[in-house]
Amino acid sequence: MMVLGQVTRLAVQPHLPPTETPVLPIPGLSDFGQVIGERKAAFLDGAMGTQLAEAGVDMSGYANLKDADVVLAIHKRYADCGVDFLLTNTLTMNRISIQSHSQKVDVRAVNLAGAQLARRAANDHQYVLGDMGSIGKLLKPYGPLGESEAHAAFAEQASILVEGQVDGLIIETMFDLREAVCAVSAARDVTDLPIIASIAFHTAADGGRTLMGNTARDCALALTKAGASAVGANCGTVDPLGMAAVVEIMRSATPLPVIAQPNAGKGTHVEGRLSYDMSPADFAAGAAACVRAGASLVGGCCGTSPAHILAMIELLG
Ligand SMILES: [Zn+2]
Structure with a gap:
């Protein structure tokens, strides 16, 4: 689980740097094909958590x-x-996940601040995607989470991010297809903006499987049906080449653009924490393998840094 700050620190009032003139996106994002254009792939950023x-x-x-x-x-x-x-740096900032860690952070404030910070950093040709992830509890009957409760939490976060003027949404690191479908349909209920749905795979073997046993093909089919604008894979316990194998399966199951955001390698346990040590050059080669397998949106997940993303863009851009 993610290590969260102490409650006392969380109670501190927000103190954002002074607001600059907002940079308006040009033009509005209607679909991912418009950004990919004639290129092999369009590029997303890398890890935020490990950089923080x-x-x-x-x-x-x-x-x-x-x-x-x-x-x-x-x-x-x-x-x-x-x-x-x-x-946006808002992956787990849905109401239920926040409440299970602390009552002190306002769902609206933290998501609006996340949207604003990414928007302020974006250049005028760059889009901002509101980032959403798992609630961190299993849906019934495997866990305590009711589907309507999850739907409400996802819809709330999505609508706040949209209010914060993101250009689209990305629902990622989902290890349970049912929860991912719930998140996509909740987000689709509140916005017509493009939505990426990205699954964390546990293995590339056996048709690509999540921890919950969902296959890559079933994920692509169900997320497409749920209203996603792009589907694919990120994070999980596969390396970039394993992710390329998953991408190939998803590519053949959906007409939508496929996204791949691998970690910087498989991750090894160092002093009780997962550590990712793949070099930028090897990561870029792995991202290129994902593109050859059919991904047209590529970025980085855990352990990736600006150096990894730069190497990827230099190789594929
Ligand atoms: Zn990750």
Whole structure:
């Protein structure tokens, strides 16, 4: 589980840096094909959590309120790489996930701050995607989470991010297809903006499987049906080449653009924490394998840095 800050620190009032003139996106994002154009792929940014941890601050969305300058600086470093999309630092900032860790953070404030920080870092050709992830509890009957409760939490977060003027949404690191479908349909209920749905795979073997046993093909089919605008894979316990195998399966199951955001390698346990040590060059080669397998949206997940994203764009751009 993610390590969260202490309650006392979370109660601190937000102190965002002074607002600059907002940069308006040009033109509005209607679909991902418009951004990909004639290129092999369009580019998303890399990890936020591991970058926050390196900066010594809370590695969650709470940093949007407590350490806004650090979040903004990380967004800017990714913007400088020349990505097409910046992701808001709001992955687990849905009401239920926040409440299970602390009552002190306002869902609206933390998501609006996340949208604002990414928007402020974005150059005028860069889009902002509101980032949403798992609630962190299993749906009934495997866990305590009711489907309508999950739907409400996802719809709430999506509508706040839309209010914060994101250009689209990305629902990622989902390890349960049912929860992912619930999130996509909840987001679709509140917005017509493009929505990416991205699954964390546990293995590339056996048709690609999530921890819950969903296959890559079933994920692509169900997320397409649920109203996603792009589907694919991120994070999980597959390396970039394993992710390419998953991409190939999803590519053949849906007409939608496929996204791949691998981690910087498989991750090894170092002093009780997962550590990712794949070099930028090897990561870029892995991202290229994902593109050859059919991904047209590529970025990085855990352990990736601006150096990894830059190497990827230099190789594929
Ligand atoms: Zn990850």
